[in-house]
Amino acid sequence: MYCHAPAGFMRACLMVLLSLVISLALEAQPGLAQATDEMTDAPPPPGSALVIDNAAYASGGLPSAPALSSAQSLARELTRIGFNVGIAANLRQNAMRGAINAFTGAIKPGSAALFFFSGYGVEAKGATYLIPIDANIWTEADVRDQGISVDAILAAMDKAGAKVKIMILDASRRNPFERRFRSLSGGLGAIDPPPQTLLLSSAEPGKVVDGDGNIFIGELLKELRSPDARADDVFNHTRLGVARATSNQQTPVVKSTLTEPFFLKSGSGTPDLPADAKADAGAVQLGPPQDAKPGAVFRDCAACPELVIVPAGDFAMGSQDFAAEQPVHSVTIGQPFAIGRGEVTFAQWDACVADGGCAGWRPDDRGRDHNDGPVGEVSWSDAHRFLDWLSRKSGHPYRLPSEAEWEYAARAGAPTRFWWGDEAGSGHANCRGCGGGGQPSPAGSYPANAFGLFDTAGNIAEWVEDCWSENYEGAPHDGGVAHDGPCKQRVVRGGSFDAGPRYVRSASRFLYDAELRYYTNGFRIVRDLP
Incomplete structure (x- = not known):
């Protein structure tokens, strides 16, 4: 083909030639054409998100924080557009670091x-630090020691292989x-985002916000609900909306180092999945990663339940609410372990029955x-039959969690009554009075906690290994297990869809006969790591 055209048309002509060359090459190599199509159509891995709302500061009183429901609404909106979301509230330093490590560990390249x-x-020495609720700050050195660096969080997201890093900070409050x-609160420092990052901060560097963040979150939620909007447009419209609503008294800041358009809905990878499929979104690695990185998800065989790696750490177990939950005592989990991302499902139980491992019992x-x-309707002994079968099938030993392991994983670093705060609210768990109730919901119907676990409050009560005390x-x-050995009564944790909010708190515990098959009782599994 010969191309003769004026200079103004030469670029179009060259594009026609290039298209023809590519078409001829693909016709000559059908395998190459197929591979090219597959690479073009392959969806990106599902996106990960972590929402942290700190309000109950032990030192320095309560900030003018937005209601926790605003953060919860944000988590629900991010879940709706396809992100795998963890949410946590009122985190102490160790718990906050653990939640962030679990979040970055779950990021798919x-x-x-x-x-x-x-x-x-x-701000301290030009850098910005986010403050845990147990911080006791008197100097700039305390800020650097007890706060968590924004730059470090972005660097960890980048190191984990995130193609696009998005950070939203509602932290410019007078504190x-x-x-x-200092004589005056200085607000946040100027943040220099790394490549492929989009940043939204509720106020300009060096400026503080008096009052709550409801306007900021409200404008953000409104823009997130716009269909198929580019992420930078969402943030810029949020900035304009806040400035307009506050008569320019508050102007959020948007910074972008993105080099191509990014759409939150399509970019998150699974925008159109129904809620009950979110727990299974994306390819899951077979076998644990060698570095046992917290937040990593894996399974030992195609039919095995998904597991998530929980980091080592410590927490205060129990509560002052009921005598059975006292005394509150410190527990240290010395090693990471893998626990079921969700509760064992009917499909997984049926596979055990079909393979002769679950004594023919079909609930x-x-x-x-x-x-x-x-x-549901499985006894503690039934759960052990499933664990024995799964251990034989996978070649790895499985067990029930101890009571302490269960509560540690369920809290995910939160010292509050529920992993999302002190009030049950709605939209976080399936129970009577939590916006659910009536019957169990499919796995992944509600947001995961900061460790990536679904349904640790409500849905189905879960057997643990311990005898009742x-x-x-x-x-x-x-x-470890507090009371082991032969006993008639064992412990269930987490409450169920048929229980009220007080019974689905992270500290709630109950006794049942180990042989009783009750319709609200099920279990999740644990596997120790090498």
């Missing part, structure tokens, strides 16, 4: 990663810490989801 923080932020070593599904719904007197501090 090539995916989008989004981090949101609401609470206090402080009580700075007056101890009644009572008209609910028989595939992704959690299996009247209280925690003499309980071990290493996360």
Whole structure:
């Protein structure tokens, strides 16, 4: 083909020639054409998000924080557009670091990663630090020691392989810490985002916001609900909306180092998945990663339940609410372990029955989801039959969690009554009074906690290994089983869809006969790591 045209048309002509060359090459190599199509059509990995709302600061009083429901609404909106979302509230330093490590550990290379923080932020030596609720700050050195660096979080997201890094900071509040070593609150420092990052901060560097963040979050939520909007447009429209609503008293900041358009809905990888499929979104690695990175998800065989790696750490177990939950005592989980991302489902139980491992017992599904719904009406002994079968099938030993391991994983670093805060609210768990109730919901119908676990509150009550004890007197501090050996009564944790909010708190515990098959009781699995 010969191309003769004026100079103004030469570029178009060259493009025609190039297209023809590519077409001829692909016709000559059909395998190459197929591979090219597959690479073009392959969806990106599902995006990960972590939402942290810190309000109950132990030192310095309560900030003018937005209601926790605003952060919860954000988590629900991010879930709707396709992100795998973890949400946590009122985190102490160790718990906050653990939640962030679990979040960055769950990032899939090539995916989008989004981090949101609401609470206090402080600038020190030109860098910005996010403040845990147990911080006791008197100097700039304390800020650097006890705060968590924004730059470090972005660097960890980048190191994990996030193709697009998104950070939203609602932390430019006048705080009580700075007056101890400064005359005025200075707001956040200027943040220099790394490549392929989109940043939204609720106020300009050096400026503070008096009052709550409801306007900021409200404008952001409104823009997130716009169909098929580019991420930078969402943030810029949020900035304009806040400035307009506050008569220019508050102007958020948008910074972008993106080199190509990014759409939150399509970029997150699974925008159109129904809620009950989110727990299974994306390819899951077979076998644990060698570095046992917290937040990593894997399974030991195609039919095995998904597991998530929980980091080592410590927490205060129990509560003052009921005598059976006392005394509150410190527990240290010395090693990471893998725990079921969700509760064992009917489909997984049926596979055990079909393979001869579960004694032919088929619980009644009572008209609910028989595939992704959690299996109920199984006894503690039934759960052990499943664990024995799964251990033989996979070649790896499985077990029930200890009571301490269960509560540690369920809390995901939160010292509050529920992993999302002190009030049950709605939209976080399936129970009577939580916006659910009536029957169990499929796995992944509600947001995961900060460790990536679904349904640790409500849905199906879960057997643990321990024998029942009247209280925690003499309980071990290493996360081990408190009372083991032959016993008639065992412990269930987490409450169920048929229980009220007080019974689905992270500290709630109950006794059942080990041989009783009750329709609200099921289990999740644990596997120790090498």
